[in-house]
Amino acid sequence: MSKTPAWLGRLGAGLSRLGARFEERRAAAEAAGDPGGEPGDGHPGAPNPPDRDRVPPPPAYAPAVPARPHPVEALPWGMRVAAEAGWRLLVLAGTLWVLMRVISSVRLVVLAFVAALLVTALLQPTVARLRGAGLPRGLATAVTAVLGFVIIGLVGWFVVWQVTDNLGDVADRVKDGIEELKRWLLNSPFHVTERQINDIANNLQDSIGTNTQEITSAGLQGVTVMVEILTGILLALFSTLFLLYDGPRIWQWSLKLVPAAARPGVAGAGPRAWRTLTAYVRGTVVVALIDAIFIGLGIYFLDVPLAVPLAVFIFLFSFIPLVGAVVSGALAVVVALVTQGVFTAFMVLLVVLAVQQIEGHVLQPFILGRAVRVHPLAVVLAVATGGLTAGIGGAVVAVPLVAVTNTVVTYLRAYGQGQGGRIGPAPHGATAMALAPTPTPASHPPSSSPSPPPATPPSTPLLPPAAPKSEPPPPEGEGRT
Numbered sequence: 001m002s003k004t005p006a007w008l009g010r011l012g013a014g015l016s017r018l019g020a021r022f023e024e025r026r027a028a029a030e031a032a033g034d035p036g037g038e039p040g041d042g043h044p045g046a047p048n049p050p051d052r053d054r055v056p057p058p059p060a061y062a063p064a065v066p067a068r069p070h071p072v073e074a075l076p077w078g079m080r081v082a083a084e085a086g087w088r089l090l091v092l093a094g095t096l097w098v099l100m101r102v103i104s105s106v107r108l109v110v111l112a113f114v115a116a117l118l119v120t121a122l123l124q125p126t127v128a129r130l131r132g133a134g135l136p137r138g139l140a141t142a143v144t145a146v147l148g149f150v151i152i153g154l155v156g157w158f159v160v161w162q163v164t165d166n167l168g169d170v171a172d173r174v175k176d177g178i179e180e181l182k183r184w185l186l187n188s189p190f191h192v193t194e195r196q197i198n199d200i201a202n203n204l205q206d207s208i209g210t211n212t213q214e215i216t217s218a219g220l221q222g223v224t225v226m227v228e229i230l231t232g233i234l235l236a237l238f239s240t241l242f243l244l245y246d247g248p249r250i251w252q253w254s255l256k257l258v259p260a261a262a263r264p265g266v267a268g269a270g271p272r273a274w275r276t277l278t279a280y281v282r283g284t285v286v287v288a289l290i291d292a293i294f295i296g297l298g299i300y301f302l303d304v305p306l307a308v309p310l311a312v313f314i315f316l317f318s319f320i321p322l323v324g325a326v327v328s329g330a331l332a333v334v335v336a337l338v339t340q341g342v343f344t345a346f347m348v349l350l351v352v353l354a355v356q357q358i359e360g361h362v363l364q365p366f367i368l369g370r371a372v373r374v375h376p377l378a379v380v381l382a383v384a385t386g387g388l389t390a391g392i393g394g395a396v397v398a399v400p401l402v403a404v405t406n407t408v409v410t411y412l413r414a415y416g417q418g419q420g421g422r423i424g425p426a427p428h429g430a431t432a433m434a435l436a437p438t439p440t441p442a443s444h445p446p447s448s449s450p451s452p453p454p455a456t457p458p459s460t461p462l463l464p465p466a467a468p469k470s471e472p473p474p475p476e477g478e479g480r481t
Contacts, residue, residue, distance in 0.1 A: 100389070111393040112232040116239030118400065120247065121274070121281040123148050127244050141245040149237070155312065162308045173305060173339035180341065265415050269408045276407040280400050283367045287359055288318030291325070295332065298351035302344050304336045320395045321379050323387075325356050374403050 072080065103110050123144050130140035185192040243250065251270060258266045296311025304310075310332050317324035329352035337345035374382075379399055386398030 104389070107390055108228055108232050109235065111390060111397070112235035113239050114397045115232070115236045115393075116243055117277070118281050118397070119148070119236065119240045120243040121278040122285060123240070123244060124247070124278065125282075137245065141241065145241055145244060159309050159312045163306065166305050177338040177341075265412055268415060269411045272411050273404045273408050276404055277400055280403050283364070284319055286367050287363050288315045290363060291315070291318050291355055291359055294355045295329075295352055298355075299332060299336070299348060302336065302347055302351075303340065304332070304344065304348065305339055306335060310335065320392070321383060321399050322376075323383050323395065325359075329353075329356065374399065374406060378402055 075083075126144045126147075127137075127140045130143060131137060135143070182197055185197065186194060255263055255267055255270075292311040292315035295314050296307055299310055300307040310328075313331065314328040317328040320327075329349075332352060333345050333349050336348040379402070382398035382402045383395050386394030386396075386401075388394075390397075
């Protein structure tokens, strides 16, 4: 067996000593914090490569660079408010436009239902009195509806009878009035000749002869309008019967369509809106009846023909505020001018102005009171908008709609203030950044008394929410927390 050569042993011992010295130097460098070379690179003093994941801090002489603000904070406050209000107004305008398009497509049904609401507001107190006297609900509704429809039918029959009975006399008086007007024009300072008057009459006759086709088509359109009017009357009759008989149940069913969070507020606003509508209809009927009676008596004593039909016309047009009084009074003055002359027409004008002044300054504030408070500018704009949108029917229902909307908005605003901001979510979005956070009910300290359920609103001294007595129970899980 051969022995290991001596030189190979000496080489191994030298390598072992060299490794030991390298280990000692690396340990000394790590202990002293002096960066040394990588093990095995042969350069103990070589620096380590920089850390790629660490960003060195800026030097002390570098200027401070401010952080970029949030894009919402960079906009001015007014621009933020205008932007958020703008898109909400656009959504609201689009919703109203779609709603108006839908209503215009079924205008006959909508006007018939609104007319039924107005008639129901007029007749519902009578049904309530009959039920208080002991009559069943169905019998009280039937008696009220029959009496109301019979009275309306008798008034219509009486008006038609008066018109047909006095039509011949009115035609003769109109001819006499035209002759008197012709003589007045011949003797007037306007220097009108008889030839000019005859030319005007001949032109009228020629216009009627050449436009016969248009007149015939207008008559056919009038027949179509009459059919639509009869259809609307039938719809209004049926709607009135069901509203008188089953109004509370219809209201309770309508409340189920409202979200549960908004149901208490709507349940409180509904009865107040109905009281406003009832007060408006009953007050308007009383005021219109007084106008028709006194103006009709003045026309009758001045010996103007068609006094009763004119009085009924004044009564009907009194349901259109401001505009209806002007139109009906002008018609009475024109009839008096054509049939009785200038002096009688002037006296009729005085009677109409006196009665309307008493109505505007005494009757309406006394009868309507504070139940219906609408500014005259709002009345004029509402009547104009309703007339342009739906004709005479729109002009009639415009003012009660504005009065009811005013009542509902006023109540809901007071109801929301009474809730202390607990209905609806807290402010959010771009405009809520500078607002103080709204405390939620969970952030309040617990009290010893049990808290009311969130579905039932706390009563406020200003306007307590008057929910119906037979309000349906809330769905499972809403009545307790």
